[in-house]
Amino acid sequence: MNSTEYLPLLMLDVRPLIEQGHDPLEEILQALDRLSSDGLLLLITPFRPGPLITLLEQRGYRLRETELGQDHWQVEILTAATPEIADYRNLPTPEPLERVLTQVATLPPNGAFLARVPRVPTLLFPLLKERQLDWATLEITDGSAFIFIKRAGNTA
């Protein structure tokens, strides 16, 4: 896909920038500009970014932060239109696949579905293709992945 398109899933690790003494706010805002209206930006930071959370919440974003380890925080930044994330990480194969397919069966045109699964669900892709659904995945360092699925709008 070309660079002018908006992306539903993005990840930005600002730890190297902070380590070099740079303020990463501009890069974060640029990433948010590239995010689709119902997408998710996954931000990796070395500490809880309190001021940024306040700023983005004031702008209408929904944020969820998790401490993953020492100097390692993960912040999920969701737009107002981003669907809630269904967490299927604790389900063995093929239960995440079963759940995702059940959920997307009722997606309306332009409707989106977002889930976190134990790993990149390669076996799901041909089934999504068969259902004429669009999808994107984002793999995280722990091996789990986010999957964003969207049913295209009516072109008629």
Next chain:
Amino acid sequence: MSLLPGMNHLSLDQAPPLEIPAAFFLTASFAVMAVGALLIWTGAAAFQSNWQPLVLGLTHLGTLGFLTMVMMGALYQMSPVVAGAPIPFIRVAHLVQVLLCMGVARLALDLSGLWTGFTFGSFVLIALAVLLFLATVGFAVSKTSTQGETVAGMRLALFSLLLMMLLGLIMAPGFFDGLFPGARGFWVQIHLSTALLGWVGGLITAVSWQVIPMFYLTAPIDPFRKKVVMGLTAVGVILPLSVLLLSILFREPTNPGTSSGWDPTHAAALGALPAVLGVWLLHPVLILHNFHQRRRKRLDASLFFWQAGLCIAPVTVICAGIAYFSHDPRWVLLFGWLAIWGWAGMIVHGMLSRILPFLVWFHRFAPYIGRIPVPAMRGMLPDAWTKLGLGCHLASLLLGTIAIVTLDPWIARITGLLLLATGINLLHWMVHLLRQRPDLSALDR
């Protein structure tokens, strides 16, 4: 289509039809039944000496008829899905299955004394099956651009399969005219380490990296540890073969006890030690530790198969060590029994009870989720049947061990009965699974 580049390569068209792996799996259950029937018929005669043709027949029913049959079926499915390597001329798989089936059946009949005729024919059939398999699956896996420890392990296993087949074919005439290419023990030892550690061990370890985190929700296994196990296995396959080549090149006597500077038999045994360490010691420790730390400790019968198989692996090492230094043939038999029906047999049996329900569900039901009522995969195979298989298999393993030690004919026959029951149970639930189909009439309603 995918919103990200590079995500569109996997297609259902690339996966083989369900009938291909299923045919291999179904046939494998008959090999288990055949071993059971032969044990019932022969009693403890099968456990008298490891050089008996009957023992060789039973061994190859286990290694080729059961283990290799399942592993080939699984590779047809795994290569496109895991390694991104679609198999060319996929229908050749049916010919591979028929040739292997005929070859193993003929070999078992020949070596059990139930058939007399042109006995070398069985080896030709098996070799043709393996060559056709390697020409298609081996070619695809060797050419794939997908990287990683699983693909590397699959390549090692396939390379070992080729070597194992060549060694077997070179040795085969010796079973009929007594003219082996060298000392029989030396050649058998290398054939055995290539087969058990390279082919079976290489594939079991490679598959475990992929399926254990997937099916049992464990943490991904550390890539460095995977590389260590893989590296040790590769070294342990290559070193004994190097010894064999050197012994041929320098025409060293390969009879133990003949002194001419170095003993190739000992050198080959030492050369296999890295693979023994990787496959039968390090891999079980890694996977059992991984199981212990899994996120969601849901009880699952197939998990018990894995745990039992992995716990038996170090016991096979002890038996192999004692067998090497002892003149008592029971240790060699015990080693073979535990390695084939304990370590590998338990793991392969357990994997079947996980993989086949998944394949049936994925191929037949997953395309209809959300359109018609579809059963959950967990409900397709009653847990009680898997547990029955586990019980029969474990009991046969234990009684077989006692039969080898005591040489009691009735314990050997009960072992056979239990193995027969294991095979029948396996066939029964596989047929039950394969008969399940979605109710497509619901699509019209």
